[in-house]
Amino acid sequence: MVPFETTLLLRDTCLCLHVQRSARALARHFDDVLRPLGLTNGQFSLLMALNQPKPPGMGMVAALLAMDRTTLTAALKPLERRNLVQVTKDPKDRRGRLLNLMPEGLMLLSEAIPLWRQAHDAIEEQLGSLNAERLRVGLRTLATL
Numbered sequence: 001m002v003p004f005e006t007t008l009l010l011r012d013t014c015l016c017l018h019v020q021r022s023a024r025a026l027a028r029h030f031d032d033v034l035r036p037l038g039l040t041n042g043q044f045s046l047l048m049a050l051n052q053p054k055p056p057g058m059g060m061v062a063a064l065l066a067m068d069r070t071t072l073t074a075a076l077k078p079l080e081r082r083n084l085v086q087v088t089k090d091p092k093d094r095r096g097r098l099l100n101l102m103p104e105g106l107m108l109l110s111e112a113i114p115l116w117r118q119a120h121d122a123i124e125e126q127l128g129s130l131n132a133e134r135l136r137v138g139l140r141t142l143a144t145l
Contacts, residue, residue: 019142026123033119037112038082044116046075047101047109050085055098057090066143084108 010017030041039047049061062072076099079085084105090096101109124132 015142019139029123030116030119033115034112037108037115039108039112042075043079044109044112046072046079047084047105047112050099050101051106051109052101055088055100058097058099061099079105 027041030044034041034044045065046061049064050056058069058072061067062069065072067075076085076087080087082104083102086100086102088098088100090098127135
């Protein structure tokens with residue numbers, strides 16, 4: 001039997017639990033902020049990842065967003081249906097796919113960024129600028145595990 005004190009210890013100290021809870025709360029918050037545009041926070045992040053001078057490949061975007069390719073493919077489908085993103089064959093490697101941000105996607109991003117910025121700035125203000133930067137550094141470190 002596991003003592004209840006162990007449950008309390010994990011509740012109070014487990015980094016994984018606290019990061020998961022925070023991530024879910026932030027995701028819900030940004031989902032609410034972006035809902036008027038018909039976007040989720042994940043779709044917003046994906047569109048931002050595609051906002052590059054040249055269309056990125058699936059592998060690069062999957063790595064940036066810490067997703068496997070299957071999950072990325074599924075996440076792209078609704079964006080393709082809305083004509084925000086186009087997936088094309090890589091002319092240099094026919095097995096590869098390039099992810100093109102369509103003009104409609106770029107226009108939607110330009111509408112979403114002010115909403116994101118306002119919500120993000122409010123969260124940073126709550127944390128304080130030094131704490132926000134320390135949090136980013138810590139999260140980047142955890143992302144490399």
